[in-house]
Amino acid sequence: xxxxxxxxxxxxxxxxxxxxxxxxxxxxxxxxxxxxxxxxxxxxxxxxxxxxxxxxxxxxxxxxxxxxxxxxxxxxxxxxxxxxxxxxxxxxxxxxxxxxxxxxxxxxxxxxxxxxx
Amino acid sequence: xxxxxxxxxxxxxxxxxxxxxxxxxxxxxxxxxxxxxxxxxxxxxxxxxxxxxxxxxxxxxxxxxxxxxxxxxxxxxxxxxxxxxxxxxxxxxxxxxxxxxxxxxxxxxxxxxx
Numbered sequence: 001x002x003x004x005x006x007x008x009x010x011x012x013x014x015x016x017x018x019x020x021x022x023x024x025x026x027x028x029x030x031x032x033x034x035x036x037x038x039x040x041x042x043x044x045x046x047x048x049x050x051x052x053x054x055x056x057x058x059x060x061x062x063x064x065x066x067x068x069x070x071x072x073x074x075x076x077x078x079x080x081x082x083x084x085x086x087x088x089x090x091x092x093x094x095x096x097x098x099x100x101x102x103x104x105x106x107x108x109x110x111x112x113x114x115x116x117x
Numbered sequence: 118x119x120x121x122x123x124x125x126x127x128x129x130x131x132x133x134x135x136x137x138x139x140x141x142x143x144x145x146x147x148x149x150x151x152x153x154x155x156x157x158x159x160x161x162x163x164x165x166x167x168x169x170x171x172x173x174x175x176x177x178x179x180x181x182x183x184x185x186x187x188x189x190x191x192x193x194x195x196x197x198x199x200x201x202x203x204x205x206x207x208x209x210x211x212x213x214x215x216x217x218x219x220x221x222x223x224x225x226x227x228x229x230x231x
Binding site for chain 2: 044091
């Protein structure tokens with residue numbers, strides 16, 4: 001099956017620093033990638049939709065200047081958490097979508113656990 | 118309004134018991150997809166099943182079975198003869214045709230006690 005990777009799997013950073021999370025589709029081209037955030041014992045909340053070569057679409061309440069998304073190629077999207085604070089600590093999951101004939105398939109990455117100290 | 122409702126927040130069962138996880142969804146689309154994912158403590162989402170709205174046949178895969186009923190907008194998941202390795206959080210999700218977004222339920226945390 002299709003594979004989506006995320007790097008790093010875990011990251012600890014100090015408050016005020018920025019951290020970049022990469023999401024790669026390993027064996028297919030992803031026209032669209034999604035970024036989700038999951039708080040402990042909570043559901044996945046969509047943060048933004050990222051289309052290759054265009055600006056990301058952010059969900060209501062998500063600060064686009066804080067969570068910078070770049071989708072520079074059909075296999076890579078990055079999420080940069082700028083000036084991170086402890087409340088940004090969370091589990092970030094990406095997914096990548098590709099067309100399969102008349103339907104779309106979406107594949108999830110393994111997630112990145114961010115801890116801001 | 119919540120598009121996917123998983124009313125059971127936490128369930129505990131003793132090993133070998135059967136357990137059913139409920140999922141109720143809401144959509145106005147006639148074409149949509151329903152999913153179940155398992156999320157073990159490692160955090161990675163494990164795909165279990167995808168069902169499109171035109172296929173109401175129940176599905177069985179080993180100890181797992183799914184009951185899709187459009188009349189009640191439900192897509193319930195049953196694990197028979199539960200095992201400790203089944204302990205995880207299970208998410209039901211909806212994807213509507215024409216939209217790419219997944220709508221996740223709040224998840225059901227299943228604990229199987231040995």
